[in-house]
Amino acid sequence: MSTRLIKGSKSVRLAKIENQNNRQVTFSKRRNGVFKKANELAAMIGAEICIIVFPPGSKPYSFGHPNVNETIDKYVGEETPPSPSSPGIDGNKLKNTNKNLERQQEWFRGPIDKMNYTEASMLKEGLEYLLLKVKNYGTERGYGYENGKWKAE
């Protein structure tokens, strides 16, 4: 009880914290805060949710209810990315994806490290389609993720 300044104040919540120590402390506190809110949301609604956070230059922290990977797979499967060139009619999206897939099959034989952006982009479309197909095959893949619990820091 001596020097006491502001405490729960400050309305500057959208500026990067410059002091590295304060930033680390705030990250730890607020990360837990966001994860806790997400956990409450999942429980109250009965929803699936996952959060992934990458602090600059660090490993990711993640939260998932009931599971991070499940939710990611489900999300990627839901997506139907439009072709960059064509507007893309809904009914033809799957067909187009399959056509891309045929073309891409050959690339699996070559060194994928040498793809350019266009090739990689097309490949990614195919991969996402494949992931959609794969995602339905059970859940025991889980490589040790959260289940309503916090991840060890």
Add this chain to the structure above:
Amino acid sequence: MSTRLIKGSKSVRLAKIENQNNRQVTFSKRRNGVFKKANELAAMIGAEICIIVFPPGSKPYSFGHPNVNETIDKYVGEETPPSPSSPGIDGNKLKNTNKNLERQQEWFRGPIDKMNYTEASMLKEGLEYLLLKVKNYGTERGYGYENGKWKAE
């Protein structure tokens, strides 16, 4: 100013809300709350973050700073899932993934809809490795995601 009961009360934050209307209202409010907190966290720390929520039987809601897909790809790329059977030495993980990849190449020719779980699981490992490779090829894939803004409801 007549009947006034509790308002901001209730400590039961981990039970599913039974009343459908209340549940919908709470979902909308708290989803915005979580996304707002995540946005603040990203700004204050300078971190990447993404959130995906699936309400039961509905389309997903997502938040990403700066982008949902970027963060997912980065996360999937970071993962090095251990083989279910073998303990897996760190140095051999990539090599094993590549071996699986070779075997899986043949499957791309067959109907992927008929894979069993084991096949799909192996395929998924290969896909995740490929996605890691693909994720470096630019960012203009973005199929219209968030960038610090809220998604239309």
Add this chain to the structure above:
DNA sequence: GGACCTATTTATAATTG
């Protein structure tokens, strides 16, 4: 780094219009 403290700011449940 973590666990606790506390003034202050936020989030939000129930309600009203």
Add this chain to the structure above:
DNA sequence: TCAATTATAAATAGGTC
């Protein structure tokens, strides 16, 4: 449905140990 209100509960910045 949907914005605004408001009493109350939570989150949290800065501090101490």
